[in-house]
Amino acid sequence: MSSVDKPIIRTATEADADGIAGVLTALVASGKRNKPSDAAFALAHYISDPERIRCSVAVDSDGDILGFQSLKLATKNNLYGVAVGWGIIGTHIKPAAARCGVGRELFKSSLQAAQQRGLTAIDATIGAHNSEGLGYYETMGFRDYRRMEGAICKVFRISGA
Numbered sequence: 001m002s003s004v005d006k007p008i009i010r011t012a013t014e015a016d017a018d019g020i021a022g023v024l025t026a027l028v029a030s031g032k033r034n035k036p037s038d039a040a041f042a043l044a045h046y047i048s049d050p051e052r053i054r055c056s057v058a059v060d061s062d063g064d065i066l067g068f069q070s071l072k073l074a075t076k077n078n079l080y081g082v083a084v085g086w087g088i089i090g091t092h093i094k095p096a097a098a099r100c101g102v103g104r105e106l107f108k109s110s111l112q113a114a115q116q117r118g119l120t121a122i123d124a125t126i127g128a129h130n131s132e133g134l135g136y137y138e139t140m141g142f143r144d145y146r147r148m149e150g151a152i153c154k155v156f157r158i159s160g161a
């Protein structure tokens with residue numbers, strides 16, 4: 001951990017929609033994202049998504065959201081074509097807080113949620129040219145298992161599940 005103190009990790013609530021949108025907006029501004037980034041999107045796709053298993057936020061000592069991680073259940077006809085019953089993970093950290101260990105802390109929370117849910121595997125689908133995303137998931141223990149157009153899919157196998 002460098003310029004960011006160890007964050008507090010907690011489950012997101014509806015009141016975090018603006019904070020999560022702030023993370024997404026900062027990623028858009030830095031050219032790392034081109035999808036919606038408003039509070040309504042944050043609420044619908046992460047905080048209150050019916051397939052949500054856990055959406056964790058990382059907050060600093062002022063309560064500001066540094067990043068978040070979404071873990072959802074893959075159901076029939078999921079957008080990524082992930083095996084039904086697996087988890088689907090997504091991670092978003094403010095560029096100003098990147099490479100400070102925030103993503104590493106968030107994954108502890110998501111992995112705990114996956115284990116509690118009895119998942120056998122978690123999919124991460126990452127842009128093929130997103131070296132930081134690929135590097136992050138590789139370090140967390142995800143391994144390549146298939147390729148899609150423009151993306152690499154990595155899987156984290158949960159032992160004992």
Ligand SMILES: CC(C)(COP(=O)(O)OP(=O)(O)OC[C@H]1O[C@@H](n2cnc3c(N)ncnc32)[C@H](O)[C@@H]1OP(=O)(O)O)[C@@H](O)C(=O)NCCC(=O)NCCS
Binds near residue numbers: 091098102134135
């Ligand atoms: C990719 C991302 C999630 C990583 O989160 P983070 O909080 O910066 O990661 P951490 O600081 O916890 O890093 C944990 C490990 O991941 C790897 N990692 C993180 N950033 C990396 C980078 N830019 N290049 C290579 N490896 C990287 C490293 O092994 C790192 O450990 P180390 O710093 O001890 O070497 C974050 O940078 C991000 O949100 N990027 C934009 C959105 C995105 O691409 N999301 C992933 C695809 S959904």
